[in-house]
Amino acid sequence: MAGTGPAGELASTVLENLQYQHDWTELKIHTHFTDQSPLPRPLISGLPPRRLYLHPDDQIELLKTHRNLDEAIPETPEVEWVxxxxxxxxxxxxxxxxVFDSMQPQTPPSTDHPKRLVLATVHADSTIVYYLMHDGIVKPRQN
Structure with missing residues (x-):
């Protein structure tokens, strides 16, 4: 499934955790650029069961359009990089x-690489902790 070596084994472990413990779908391990040159390390792309992150600007727009507190705010998932x-x-x-520079654009017309990834840190006891990591500075969310 993934490349050989410790990084490939790590990617397989995280992929299985996302799939079986967190219900992610459309998971794929990427080891090469589209031109077939190798990535600095394996990356995983996949679709979580619900949206993981909402940019502060998007959050403000959603709050403006969804004034009814009883109405559920849509949580359409987006493809995430891990x-x-x-x-x-x-x-x-x-x-x-x-790693950020090596990530492929998420939408075909876009030439920008994704500005966010999920950092999956595996401990020796096989515990996996997930963090959202941004490329650059992001303003705080509105509460």
Missing amino acids: LPTHLAEKWTLRSFAR
């Missing part, structure tokens, strides 16, 4: 920037 890592790994801003 970076499998191990707790013992040492990461720098430069290494995270390389």
Whole structure:
């Protein structure tokens, strides 16, 4: 399924966790760019069961259009990118920037790479913790 070596095994572990414990669908491990050159590390793309993140600007617009508190706000999921890592790994801003630069645009007409990913950190006891990570600064959400 994934490339060989520790990074490939890590990606397979995280993919199985997302699929069987968190009900993600359309999961795929990416090991190469579209031109077949290798990625700096395997990445996972997939569809979570509900939307994981709402940009603050989008949140403001939704709040304006959904004034009725009894009405459910739509949680249409978006394709997310996941970076499998191990707790013992040492990461720098430069290494995270390389990963963000290697990510493919989510929509075909777009040439911009995604600005967010899910960082999946695996502990030696196989516990996986997920964090949302942004490329750059994002203003805080409205409460």
